[in-house]
Amino acid sequence: MMNIEEARTLWAQSEEIVSAAAVQGALDTMAGEIASKMRDRFPLVLSVMGGACVFTGMLLPRLDFPLEFDYIHLSRYNNRTVGGEMQWRVAPAESVKNRTVLVLDDILDEGETMAAIRNRILDMGATDFYAAVLCEKTLTKEKPMHPDFCGFAVPDRYVFGCGMDVHGYWRNLPAIRALK
Ligand SMILES: O=P(O)(O)OC[C@H]1O[C@H](OP(=O)(O)OP(=O)(O)O)[C@H](O)[C@@H]1O
Numbered sequence: 791m792m793n794i795e796e797a798r799t800l801w802a803q804s805e806e807i808v809s810a811a812a813v814q815g816a817l818d819t820m821a822g823e824i825a826s827k828m829r830d831r832f833p834l835v836l837s838v839m840g841g842a843c844v845f846t847g848m849l850l851p852r853l854d855f856p857l858e859f860d861y862i863h864l865s866r867y868n869n870r871t872v873g874g875e876m877q878w879r880v881a882p883a884e885s886v887k888n889r890t891v892l893v894l895d896d897i898l899d900e901g902e903t904m905a906a907i908r909n910r911i912l913d914m915g916a917t918d919f920y921a922a923v924l925c926e927k928t929l930t931k932e933k934p935m936h937p938d939f940c941g942f943a944v945p946d947r948y949v950f951g952c953g954m955d956v957h958g959y960w961r962n963l964p965a966i967r968a969l970k
């Protein structure tokens with residue numbers, strides 16, 4: 791069940807781990823790194839709905855070079871805190887063929903989601919694949935991949951804010967918080 795008290799309780803049971811100002815600073819840095827790599831490559835930028843919405847909205851206006859934008863949609867958490875079956879809801883368009891593709895997501899945790907995206911996009915004939923995430927979770931276990939561009943390393947706790955939800959709530963927070 792979703793209700794306003796539950797949302798407030800979850801907020802109260804969490805703490806800020808990255809401030810809103812730090813998020814803005816990391817976006818400036820990441821935009822500079824992305825620009826120096828792809829300024830002349832006319833990349834196709836794909837945002838992973840819905841978690842990447844906030845990250846995408848903050849990053850795109852900082853990219854000061856020609857690009858194309860589209861979105862894809864898959865999820866494997868479905869508002870739960872443990873990952874499950876991968877579900878493609880909107881697959882990449884044929885236009886990824888022969889393009890440099892940059893995929894934007896809010897978080898790379900176990901890396902399964904981004905690895906599935908990379909495999910599909912390279913199978914469809916993209917020339918190059920890059921992943922940019924607002925944060926990567928530090929895990930001791932091996933991951934299938936790491937991001938090319940990353941704002942923050944976050945600890946192995948459930949994090950939310952900046953597009954990331956906790957039980958469906960608080961994607962709208964400008965900072966990153968973690969459950970206690
Ligand atoms: O690295 P992984 O362990 O695979 O997890 C990362 C993925 O999990 C979240 O998506 P989620 O499935 O929660 O969908 P959402 O974006 O709609 O919240 C997040 O947006 C990433 O896409």
Ligand SMILES: Nc1nc2[nH]cnc2c(=O)[nH]1
Nearest residue numbers: 899947948949950954955
């Ligand atoms: N909101 C949120 N989504 C995730 N997807 C994978 N890990 C996380 C996490 O820590 N928080």
